[in-house]
Amino acid sequence: MIFRRWISYVIVLMAIPALCAGQAPSAASKDAPDPALIADLVLANHILANEGVLDGYGHVSVRDPRHPDRFLLARAAPAGAVTATDISEYDLEGNPVADPNAGGFIERYIHSEIYKARPDVMAVIHSHAAEIIPFTVSNVPLRPMIHVAGFLPQTVPIFEVRKVAGMSDMLIRTPALGKALAATLGADSVVLLRGHGAAVVGPTLHAAVGRAYYTTVNARTEQQAILMAGGQDKITFLAPEEAEKTAVQDGYERAWTLWKAKLEKQNK
Helix, strand or coil, X not given: CHHHHHHHHXXXXXXXXXXXXXXXXXXXXXXXXCHHHHHHHHHHHHHHHHCCCCCCCCEEEEEECCEEEXXXXXXXXXXXHCCHXXXXXXECCCCECCCCCCCECCCHHHHHHHHHHCCCCCEEEEECCCCCHHHHHCCCCCCCCCHHHCCCCCCCCEXXXXXXXXXXXXXXXXXXXXXXXXXXXXCCCEEEXXXXXXXXXXXXXXXXXXXXXXXXXXXXXXXXXXXXXXCHHHCCCXXXXXXXXXXXXXXXXXXXXXXXXXXXXXXX
């Protein structure tokens, strides 16, 4: 299964030169998503699944830089099983652009409404990582503690779905809920969803993947530190000035290279 997923990714990459050669592309092909961007999104899905950030229900999207009012997202499939043929393009209302029958995620409005509210965001990830959940249901805030998680706000905001939808299934299944979530996110990089998970955004797809990964690492190590120290008040967190200075300068490209290499080694 893993080998087949990797072959799908390689096939997309191999097709890129052929698509760029020969006759000028038609108007339809000019309007279609970049195959290289699709391949990168497939790889992001596999990395996040392989690193334990996404489970069978999490998802990752990327804004189309040629059409900022559109984004790419897989159909409702486990991240680790996503292939290039699963990727569809959506507008900022959450509607599929080309295929009206695309079996998209119910919670695609997490993505559409964040892109709508935040022109600076180029990628969105929604995860249900177990390390994060305790911080969504307790009075212990998730705070930046490790230097590679300096992107975290000093106290990560929590979205309470009951304030918008009352008693519900807790899914962000409407534009109104997505808009409320985006408002809670504000200008931050991460927002938690009570009893649900988190949404992480980034200026690039690779950066968003890095942030999603290190959000879970920070959450896990913060829990360990609380147990060791006997309370959160005994932990030294990053000061705002430190968090700003410790921002990863390469946009997590070195980490991306490592995660990609791990997949390649596993698939041999």
